[in-house]
Amino acid sequence: MRPAPLLLALLLAWAVLGGMVLGGLLPRWSWALAGALIAVLALVDLWRQRRRPSPSVERDVPEALALGVRREIGLRLHSEQNMHVHVFDLVPGGWPLESLPQRVPLRAGHVSSLHYHVQPQQRGRFAFEGVQLRIRSPWRLWWQQRTLPPALEVRVYPNFVPLTRFALFSADQASRLVGAHVKRRRGEGTDFHQMREYRIGDSLRQLDWKATARARKLISREYQDEKNQQLLLMLDSGRRMLASEGGLSHFDHALNASLVVAYLALRQGDAAGLFAVGGERRWVAPQRGMGTVQHLLRASYDLQPQAVATDYLAAATEVSLRQRRRALVMLVSNVRDEDIEDLLAAVRLLQRRHLVCVASLRERELDAALEGEVHTVEDAAQAGAAALYLQQRAQAHDALRAERVMVLDVTADALPAALVERYLAVKREGLL
Incomplete structure (x- = not known):
């Protein structure tokens, strides 16, 4: 409970009255009487406010929230008495807000509505802890803060908005929307x-x-093109995917791109599945039908990269045991030269039955370090370190290509188009 501006003004007037009493302009009893009157008013108003029933609150939240997508949320307040309130919804995770807090006058027996916008910044499971109200007392002498239900648990999924846009187009048109360059076929399908x-x-x-x-x-x-083929997306959820670009981790970029290529594969009549390796493991066996998108979203919405080393060979062994039918296996990671021996052993194991493609994410800052102008010794050292790193990275990629592995060396923003192009090329060339 906090004093409202009116009560503060009354106390200030009482203080001025006290100064006049000290100056002999007014009798002392007038100051005491005014103080007693203010105290009685404040206490009665405080008592009335504490006995005042709280408004009821209902929250309208979309069934599915998507990472980084601005969505509207509504609040409905119903009160049995006239009152003025300031409303603030306790959204999770410090997400960016628009149009909160709001001042709302409530009329007895009526429902007042307000809307605001929120933009989730992380995937996973989160909770709205309640709705916070600042309620002005009947005589406007106090502000009282109350936290009201309902608390609400929500799930934030990967950004599926592009998938809803693709539904309006054919598979080839959707591929071009991603930025993939679809090459003309040589010969016929199978x-x-x-x-x-x-x-x-x-x-x-x-x-x-x-x-x-x-x-x-x-x-x-x-x-x-042959249908009912198998696509398995292997996502590295280890420490290599913790780097961040454009406000999203490399893992989030990889997950969004994987959902795009999986959606297009399902549109082509193929089966798509997902296997997260490195941190917490998740397995969704390849399935056909557009309902598979929902399975992929539910399986991956709360999956986060972890600061652990990825055991590629163990992951390949698990794929060999789980996925018996030949498939296009797309591994999305950030290949480093120190991982190459383990990765080579993994792809050799996978190639006994499957067609393997490795998409290696490249940090955009590395390209900027090489292209930037060199003015100081520090700039030269940074450019030299970036050049050496990229050279070692290229050697690791060459070692994979020597094993007849398809390698994509791309930045995070180019990943969706690169994956779609490679998938369509495999389809059109009949490599599966």
Whole structure:
């Protein structure tokens, strides 16, 4: 309970009255009477405020919050008495807020609504602890702070907003939205799709001579990319993915990119799965159907990178035991030269059954260090260290390529397009 401005003004007036009494302008009893009157008013108003019922509060929160996406939240307040309140919702995690706190006049028997915006800054499970109200007393002499229910637990998922946008487009169009450059196919797909009339440009191998004889016109077979193939995304959740760019960790960038390529694979009729290695392990077996996106989101929304070394060989062994059918395995990590022996052993094990692609995230600051101008000895040392690091990194990538592993050396912002391009290239070239 805190004094309101009106009570502070009354106390100031009482102090001025005391000065006048000391100056002999007023009798002493007037100062005592004024003090007693102010005290009675304050105590009665305090008593009334403590007996005053709290408003009821309801919170409207979207069913799913996405990392970094600004969303609107609503509050509805119902009071049995007229009152003025200042409202502040106890959002979790220090997330950025807009339009809070708000001053709301409540009318007896009516519902007052307010809205504000919040932008989640982390994935995982969080709680709204309640709604904090500052309520002015009936005679406006006091402010009382109350924390009211409902407390509410919410889940913040990876940024799935791009996936909802892709749903409006075909798989090829969505691939271009990501930034992937879809190359034209050489030859045909491997799965028969349909018979159709011959078109200029069709190869002679497409002609179906029996159908041509029956129809008395040229008939071609049309093929499509093979469906029901397997895609497994292996995400490194160890210490290599703790670096941050653009307000997100490398792991968050990798997770968002993996969801994009998984979504497009499901749109193509393939099965997509996820395996997080390094820190806490999560396994989602490859499944078909667009409902798989929900399984991937629920399995990964609270997954965080941890400061532990990733055992690539143990992860590859687990994949070999769990994933018996041949699949395109896309490992997203940050390859360092000191990890290369363990990583080479892991990819050799995976290649016994699977097609392996390693996407190695590169810090954008390394490129900036090489491209920046050198003015001081410190600048030269920094550029030299970056060049040496990138050289060792390139050697590790070359060692992987020597084992016939597809390697993508990309920055975090280019990762979604790179993964989609590689997946589509594997599909179109029939490598699986």
